[in-house]
Amino acid sequence: MGRDIFSRILYGARISITVGLSIVIIAAVIGVAIGSLSGWCGGRVDRIIMALTDMILSFPSMVLALALTAALGVGLFNTMLAVCIVRIPLYVRLMRGQVLSLKEEPYVKASKTFGASPFWIVLHHIVPNCLSPLMVQMTLGIGDAILIASSMSFIGLGAQPPMPEWGAMISTARVYAIDQWWYAAFPGLFILVTVMGFNLLGDGLRDILDPREH
Incomplete structure (x- = not known):
């Protein structure tokens, strides 16, 4: 097709990595907020939030992302939004568990005694102590987000040609797979x-930040 594949792969790296980072950051921010609310309030609020979370997690991530993208419409932004919705429950469950364990700590009870508001306690005491598991989950989630977004582009629901997104490049290259194998091989290699x-980075952070390893 007369295109410089190497230049398109390098340019596509900005798109794919930006998509992965954006999905993870947005999902983490929303998930942390909802998970903190669920863990701190408990009772009916906790039951409703966890019921919705379990309902979303009961579907395979790829299937749910496909359904949401089909409902929202074809395009990279809608794909990012769909994948973000799928990833939010992971951070909700993680943050809820952390809040349930940390809100009984002596320093949290001391803050309550001095009249600190729940928002101030969560923001200044609980969230900073949850950064380690959150960072690990976010790092591992970037790779998953890139993979799902590339898969959506491959089947035509995400980035549209001629945008040099890696999944879209592999989709275009299917026609030329027999004669020009490198057209599909190198975008796939860069995804791999x-x-x-990112997965190895997440594993490394988990080993470094795990207090049981020290």
Whole structure:
């Protein structure tokens, strides 16, 4: 097709990595807020939030993302929004568990005694002590988000040609797979290396930040 594949892959790296980072950051912010509310309030609020979370988690991530993208419409932004919705429950459950364990700590009870508001306690005491597991989950989630977004682009629901997104590049290259194998091989290789790199980074952070390892 007369295109410089290497230049398109390098340019597509900005798109794919930006998509992964954006999905993870937005999902983490929303998930932390909802999970903190669920863990702190408890009772009926907790039951309603966890019922919705379990309902979303009961569906396979890829299937739910496909359904949401089909409902929202074709396009990279809608794909990002769909994947973000799918990833939010992971952070809700993580943050809820952390809040339930930390809100009984002596320093949290002391803050309550001095009249601190729940919002101030969560923001200044609980969230900073949850950063380690959140960072690990976010790092591992970037690779998953890139993979799901690339898969959606591959089947035509995400980024549309001629945008040089890795999944869209592989989709276009299917026609030329027999004669020009490198057209599909190198975008796929970059997806593999990027996802593996973020997963290894997440594993390394988990080992470094795990207090049981020290």
